[in-house]
Amino acid sequence: MNPSPKTRVVIAGGGTAGWLAAALLTRQLGPLIDVTLVESEEIGTVGVGEATIPTIRGFHALLGLDEEEFVRATGATFKLGIAFEGWTRPGSRYLHSFGDVGKSTWMGDFQHFWLAARADGNAGSLGDYCYEAQAAEAGRFATGADAQLNYAYHFDAGRYARYLRARCEAAGLRRVEGRIARVEQDGESGDLTALVLESGERVEGDLFLDCTGFRGLLIGETLGIGYEDWSHWLPMNRALAVQTAAVGPALPYTRAIAHEAGWQWRIPLQHRVGNGIVYAAEHLSDDAARALLLGSVEGETLIEPRPLRFTTGRRKRAWEKNCIALSLSSGFIEPLESTSIHLMMIALTRLVQLFPFGGATAAVAARFNDMAQRELEGVRDFVILHYHLNARDEPFWRQCREMSIPDSLAARLALFKEEAQAYQGAEELFRVSSWLQVMLGQGLTPDRHHQMARLMPPTQLAEALRNLSGGIAARVATLPSHQQFVDSLALA
Numbered sequence: 008m009n010p011s012p013k014t015r016v017v018i019a020g021g022g023t024a025g026w027l028a029a030a031l032l033t034r035q036l037g038p039l040i041d042v043t044l045v046e047s048e049e050i051g052t053v054g055v056g057e058a059t060i061p062t063i064r065g066f067h068a069l070l071g072l073d074e075e076e077f078v079r080a081t082g083a084t085f086k087l088g089i090a091f092e093g094w095t096r097p098g099s100r101y102l103h104s105f106g107d108v109g110k111s112t113w114m115g116d117f118q119h120f121w122l123a124a125r126a127d128g129n130a131g132s133l134g135d136y137c138y139e140a141q142a143a144e145a146g147r148f149a150t151g152a153d154a155q156l157n158y159a160y161h162f163d164a165g166r167y168a169r170y171l172r173a174r175c176e177a178a179g180l181r182r183v184e185g186r187i188a189r190v191e192q193d194g195e196s197g198d199l200t201a202l203v204l205e206s207g208e209r210v211e212g213d214l215f216l217d218c219t220g221f222r223g224l225l226i227g228e229t230l231g232i233g234y235e236d237w238s239h240w241l242p243m244n245r246a247l248a249v250q251t252a253a254v255g256p257a258l259p260y261t262r263a264i265a266h267e268a269g270w271q272w273r274i275p276l277q278h279r280v281g282n283g284i285v286y287a288a289e290h291l292s293d294d295a296a297r298a299l300l301l302g303s304v305e306g307e308t309l310i311e312p313r314p315l316r317f318t319t320g321r322r323k324r325a326w327e328k329n330c331i332a333l334s335l336s337s338g339f340i341e342p343l344e345s346t347s348i349h350l351m352m353i354a355l356t357r358l359v360q361l362f363p364f365g366g367a368t369a370a371v372a373a374r375f376n377d378m379a380q381r382e383l384e385g386v387r388d389f390v391i392l393h394y395h396l397n398a399r400d401e402p403f404w405r406q407c408r409e410m411s412i413p414d415s416l417a418a419r420l421a422l423f424k425e426e427a428q429a430y431q432g433a434e435e436l437f438r439v440s441s442w443l444q445v446m447l448g449q450g451l452t453p454d455r456h457h458q459m460a461r462l463m464p465p466t467q468l469a470e471a472l473r474n475l476s477g478g479i480a481a482r483v484a485t486l487p488s489h490q491q492f493v494d495s496l497a498l499a
Contacts, residue, residue, distance in 0.1 A: 017212030021046030024334035026171035081162035093265035101448030106139030123460035129469035147486035226332035256490035396449035427453035
């Protein structure tokens with residue numbers, strides 16, 4: 008028997024999305040497929056996705072990456088969560104950490120014990136009962152079996168793409184340099200058949216991955232798949248990014264600092280700090296946003312601020328015929344909870360699991376699209392939550408507070424407000440502890456909670472909470488500072 012011909016996969020576009028796709032497909036399906044990546048050095052990438060969430064570590068394991076090598080190659084530091092400053096009102100602050108909060112039972116989650124103890128005056132802050140939260144606030148970090156922290160990374164997105172590219176090319180991946188002039192389709196099926204470059208070179212394929220950014224050259228311009236606009240819920244539509252020199256030790260968390268019409272990010276790397284401002288143009292002019300950003304950064308600016316315009320939403324179908332849109336081509340949810348790279352990675356993981364070796368079918372595309380939609384809507388709801396629950400007095404924030412929200416989010420908020428119940432759906436990214444930290448952090452106080460805590464005397468509950476927070480503090484005290492740990496890897 009003759010072996011089946013290899014499936015020809017063509018990746019249109021490089022950057023983080025393109026090279027992540029190339030890295031996973033060549034690593035996991037290499038003997039079964041031929042992968043070609045087409046990109047032009049003349050076309051820049053967005054390149055501001057410098058903060059991640061812990062799921063990246065599992066994906067890196069699939070790629071066979073060595074963590075210390077990755078950290079050195081990308082200027083990475085470590086991330087235990089996000090500090091939200093001024094989101095409830097000016098001067099407020101809370102931490103959304105990556106850790107589990109407290110200890111739960113089969114009957115109910117930790118918040119019911121915490122709320123009961125707080126009512127008696129016997130509870131500390133919510134973060135006192137989370138290992139990652141205490142470590143982040145103390146500026147301490149380590150990896151390994153002794154530390155056992157749940158963490159992600161901050162890294163230089165440009166270096167990350169170059170690092171992945173070098174690994175892929177060393178493994179034999181074919182890269183074609185050039186701009187795409189047009190896309191050819193089969194006259195009967197409408198399937199994509201080839202990318203034609205400005206040089207006249209044709210790159211033929213069986214499966215095409217669209218990593219062409221917001222333009223969506225394949226999925227949008229060629230196949231005509233429309234875009235579902237979510238800006239009525241998430242009205243931010245512009246951003247500016249700038250890099251500055253570091254002026255102090257790197258914190259083990261991202262800072263998200265609210266301003267009158269949006270927020271600013273601050274992301275510490277080994278060699279610099281990534282800064283940016285996200286805003287709604289209807290409430291803040293471009294000039295005012297630039298002035299606000301440059302007037303609030305710390306350290307010398309290293310580049311001119313780079314502008315970005317976007318519309319929050321999703322492609323109505325990410326998989327159409329033999330084309331799959333990834334990253335910005337498939338949709339965009341602003342970077343508030345650092346989900347962009349995760350959404351690329353989960354899409355690629357599903358692609359490997361559903362890979363159409365016999366040719367794309369309607370059934371497999373429908374399954375892929377359904378899973379992608381549900382996860383993206385879950386992320387959307389979680390991000391809307393940050394804006395909707397606020398007590399700020401500026402016009403932008405009043406608009407966010409008074410706007411109608413998706414029914415799925417409204418039901419979740421009502422459940423927590425009425426009974427302190429939180430949950431994670433089967434295909435949702437964010438865990439109960441994440442919902443809990445943000446809902447409480449944004450000022451949503453439950454009216455009631457489960458009474459299971461009353462099954463023990465208040466003094467016993469108070470002692471249990473003291474022992475829990477004290478035990479966490481003792482573990483945190485054994486960790487080195489985050490900067491010391493990063494330096495030990497960078498100089499190794």
